[in-house]
Amino acid sequence: MSVPSSHRPAWAEISASALRSNVLALKSVLGKTAFCGVVKANAYGHGIEPVVDTILEAGASSLAVATVDEGIELREAGVTAPILLLAEIPASSLPDALVSSLTLTVGSLAGARDVIDATRQATGTHPVHLKIDTGMHRMGVAPDDVKNVLDVLASSDHVDVEGIYTHFSVADGSSGDDRGFTRDQIEAFDTVLASIGPERRPRLVHLANSAGALGYERSRRDMVRVGLAMYGYLPSAWLAGALEEHHVTLTPVLTLRAKVVAVRRVSAGERPSYGRRRALEKDSNIVTVPLGYADGFARRLFEAGAEVLIKGRRHPLAGVVTMDQLLVDVGDDEVVLGEDVVLLGRQGDEQITADEWAQRSETITWEILCGVGARVPRVLVD
């Protein structure tokens, strides 16, 4: 395993082949429905630069981001595909968003008026997607206000209401309640859609995130917005059904790697790392790995029993995770300096997934992936 050009042997390997295969797998499930690749939060921690070409080449017709800065970064990286901003933005940011040809989200009457003002001086037409709040209650126009907002948007020749969408809040849930709520959200959205009338109905109707796309066939319309699944993880295990029906699987795209930078023999009873939390039961080889909580290896993972892979085997941490390093107890295994360590990913027959970390640290897979630190180099491999 070669180390990227960095002064510290710790990096995130981004697999282009896994990403490509995930996009193709999901597209086979989605059929004719267009694929919008969600690349917000630095492409869910994977790094925008390494992933964006593969996502588009594998057949995504557009991308989605959360902030104007993320959209500008994509444009500066030479990306010409449509880029949807998933949130309404402050009026003061609209000019920059328009210059970068970002597709705006309108989620309120005030937001619609801001867009009309901002496009007054513009040349050409600017695409806008209208977001409807069907139960998430984070942003979006209430169903009763949709007609008013559409009237405002229709008052300008510079605005093209290209899309209309909503967002699910429990599409990953498998309980009767969650399934029922998601169906209600679809129902509420369709009621809005029906009220609009065919001549004003936007061309791109989209409801589904990864969970919706896999769990609710009815939510696959003109487009779906796929985030987590594209990176090789399911929002929830029950969603695998749709993939199995099409005989496809997802593969995690990110592997977090490092190399051993120090090895020492430590006697039984010693207590490695800050806080001297746990005594070694027997004499052990203790290995230092140059990756810590500032890189996304959560400090609480020590108490939670996290393990790392060295020589294809799982080994426990020897002490609490520090900011820049962690310590591994490899027992009597002989480990040399420069030995490959896999923190997240596969080594030999063993695999540690972001789901495992999420479970141990009582969070969700999304947060684990987004948490891979900014200073960890992302290296694209095939």
Add this chain to the structure above:
Amino acid sequence: MTTLGVGVDVVDVPRFALALERHPRLLARLFTDQERLDAKQRPERLAARFAAKEAVLKTLHVGIGGTSWRSIEILRASDGAPSVELHGTALELAERRGVTHLHVSMTHTPLTAAAFVVGLDERG
């Protein structure tokens, strides 16, 4: 012969060079193999070609999302005169506007690159 549009664009060369450095795959996203060959990796020449592509978009009255950068190719004849060749969606956009020919002129200093484009219907 009818003039259907003009476009002009200026690119800050050091800023452009920095973007190329920051985004290792940007070069491949923006330029065709021939363009990269012609520019001999010189940032001011690449910047001039990029300015020309932006000027072509303006001439065709489309924004950044209208077509891929590589579908607008800036070529150089043996006598040094630059020309524009369109492919795919860029070609379709030009045809839709009735543009049969694009003329381009580029210039640069070490700090600034600029390009000017005229779109013509040469059938009439």
